[in-house]
Amino acid sequence: MSARSLVAGKAEGPVLKLDDPLSFWGGFDSSSGKVIDRFHPQYGACLSGAVLCLERGRGSSSGASVLAEAIRLGTAPAAIILLDEDAIITTGALVAQMLYEIDCPVVAIRDQAEWRRLSALPRLAVQAGAESLMITPPQ
Amino acid sequence: MELSRTDHAIINGDHGPAAADALQLVLKFAEAVGAPRLLTCAGAHVDGCLYHGQASLDFVERFVALKGRVKVPTTLNVGSVDLIHPELFIGDAQLGAAGRRLMQAHVELGCTPSFTCAPYQTLLRPKFGDQLAWAESNAIVFANSVIGARTNRYGDFIDLACALTGRVPDYGLHRSENRRARVIVEIQGLENAGPDQAGGIAVAAGLFAGKQCGDSTAAITGLPASTSEDDLKALGAAAASSGSVVMFHAVGFTPEAPDLKTATGGADVPVVARLGPDDISGILASLSTVKDGTALTAVALGTPHFSLSEFDRLMPMLDLAPFAVPVYVNTGRHEWERLVADGRAQRLESAGVTVVVDTCTYVTSIIRDLSGAVMTNSGKWAYYAPGNLGVDVAFGTLADTLLSAKAGRVVRA
Numbered sequence: 001m002s003a004r005s006l007v008a009g010k011a012e013g014p015v016l017k018l019d020d021p022l023s024f025w026g027g028f029d030s031s032s033g034k035v036i037d038r039f040h041p042q043y044g045a046c047l048s049g050a051v052l053c054l055e056r057g058r059g060s061s062s063g064a065s066v067l068a069e070a071i072r073l074g075t076a077p078a079a080i081i082l083l084d085e086d087a088i089i090t091t092g093a094l095v096a097q098m099l100y101e102i103d104c105p106v107v108a109i110r111d112q113a114e115w116r117r118l119s120a121l122p123r124l125a126v127q128a129g130a131e132s133l134m135i136t137p138p139q
Numbered sequence: 140m141e142l143s144r145t146d147h148a149i150i151n152g153d154h155g156p157a158a159a160d161a162l163q164l165v166l167k168f169a170e171a172v173g174a175p176r177l178l179t180c181a182g183a184h185v186d187g188c189l190y191h192g193q194a195s196l197d198f199v200e201r202f203v204a205l206k207g208r209v210k211v212p213t214t215l216n217v218g219s220v221d222l223i224h225p226e227l228f229i230g231d232a233q234l235g236a237a238g239r240r241l242m243q244a245h246v247e248l249g250c251t252p253s254f255t256c257a258p259y260q261t262l263l264r265p266k267f268g269d270q271l272a273w274a275e276s277n278a279i280v281f282a283n284s285v286i287g288a289r290t291n292r293y294g295d296f297i298d299l300a301c302a303l304t305g306r307v308p309d310y311g312l313h314r315s316e317n318r319r320a321r322v323i324v325e326i327q328g329l330e331n332a333g334p335d336q337a338g339g340i341a342v343a344a345g346l347f348a349g350k351q352c353g354d355s356t357a358a359i360t361g362l363p364a365s366t367s368e369d370d371l372k373a374l375g376a377a378a379a380s381s382g383s384v385v386m387f388h389a390v391g392f393t394p395e396a397p398d399l400k401t402a403t404g405g406a407d408v409p410v411v412a413r414l415g416p417d418d419i420s421g422i423l424a425s426l427s428t429v430k431d432g433t434a435l436t437a438v439a440l441g442t443p444h445f446s447l448s449e450f451d452r453l454m455p456m457l458d459l460a461p462f463a464v465p466v467y468v469n470t471g472r473h474e475w476e477r478l479v480a481d482g483r484a485q486r487l488e489s490a491g492v493t494v495v496v497d498t499c500t501y502v503t504s505i506i507r508d509l510s511g512a513v514m515t516n517s518g519k520w521a522y523y524a525p526g527n528l529g530v531d532v533a534f535g536t537l538a539d540t541l542l543s544a545k546a547g548r549v550v551r552a
Contacts, residue, residue: 061294069192
């Protein structure tokens with residue numbers, strides 16, 4: 001497995017898979033934790049506490065601020081499982097960790113079949129560190 | 140990660156605690172994007188002064204508390220309020236106060252209070268080949284494409300962290316091999332279009348490149364000979380709105396594209412589209428959400444911020460005044476100072492034109508009457524404002540917008 005840990009941390013939660021990339025700026029409301037992009041297939045879904053599976057982010061770099069604010073408010077996903085590396089999502093989670101010491105681990109799976117397999121599971125536990133990365137159904 | 144002597148010195152605290160703290164973020168970011176080392180950064184443009192919540196402020200205040208100073212010339216993007224004309228802000232007062240503090244805190248870190256999305260016009264224009272940490276999508280495209288400076292799509296937090304350390308990760312467009320065109324877009328039959336049309340053609344080319352080329356750098360051929368730097372600015376801004384374009388080559392206009400072969404590096408690159416006059420008109424028509432003849436409530440110009448040469452083009456059109464609807468023009472405060480000094484500010488005001496500085500009419504509450512359609516010559520404004528402000532929009536050339544302002548409804552030159 002070629003998966004990489006982008007932001008370290010431990011989390012567990014129900015899997016929520018997004019069918020399209022999401023721009024956190026303009027597409028997600030940090031006060032409610034909901035998807036507010038009307039054109040997004042998961043419009044209205046609440047991402048709070050979920051292990052969020054999305055292929056990649058999209059749109060403005062201000063998405064990093066919106067994600068960091070959501071992590072501060074406790075409305076953010078518990079963890080984010082990407083297919084590809086995403087600089088904006090990574091930055092938002094890194095900054096929240098730096099400012100508030102709240103972990104929202106972010107990983108890039110980098111393998112379509114593996115990402116699909118994981119995003120079809122009901123719950124996942126993520127343990128992401130510099131040395132090791134474990135993404136498993138919770139025991 | 141290969142660390143240089145400078146990096147070690149920063150980590151050891153030789154450049155102060157704020158730089159040491161910020162470098163940790165730069166290094167983690169560099170690792171995440173796969174950069175093997177950091178480069179010396181020549182300048183930064185920071186987009187953190189638009190308030191997105193408490194986290195925006197907490198990040199900057201952390202470095203103010205550590206007595207941080209930016210290590211390189213650093214300009215600031217637009218904020219939430221016009222600090223020179225604060226009475227124009229009609230949004231929530233608490234939000235306005237937080238937005239003002241955010242702008243001020245950046246200045247305390249040594250950033251230049253430019254509050255413009257076009258820092259490349261009057262102020263601190265970068266040089267060809269400079270390695271930059273720039274945010275703001277239109278500025279990033281302009282720096283890479285029109286100036287030939289080098290920056291990736293940086294943004295909130297990372298831009299300031301690079302400024303505080305003077306370091307930028309070595310990946311993507313910082314490297315020559317990643318700057319060649321991968322696709323070609325041909326414009327056909329419009330080489331002789333006049334300056335007013337050239338603006339629209341540039342916007343259409345940009346919108347098309349954004350939608351169809353993703354983040355693959357396009358070489359655009361066949362732009363009108365009258366295409367100006369302001370038009371290339373509009374092209375980049377439109378491309379970065381409809382897509383995630385970070386660089387384009389306008390063959391015969393931009394410095395890394397004197398000819399097609401140089402733009403592509405000699406590689407065999409596919410032509411993804413050939414756009415004629417009808418295609419261009421169709422793309423521009425799709426920007427308008429209302430029909431010609433619809434009543435207007437305002438005209439919005441200057442997204443990205445109007446340059447002095449754009450004001451040169453606007454001034455003779457003021458002879459059309461009085462206008463039936465308010466005309467707003469966003470610009471930078473450094474451009475504004477020039478307009479005040481040379482008397483143009485006075486003439487704009489007496490013609491009923493509201494010049495907005497430090498911010499932009501599509502990101503904040505400025506335009507008082509949004510009950511009808513707003514007309515703009517900006518592809519970027521037309522793209523974002525319906526979502527941000529919930530308005531109807533009509534797109535036209537600069538001449539179209541002023542004629543429509545006079546008529547109070549959408550008309551064409």
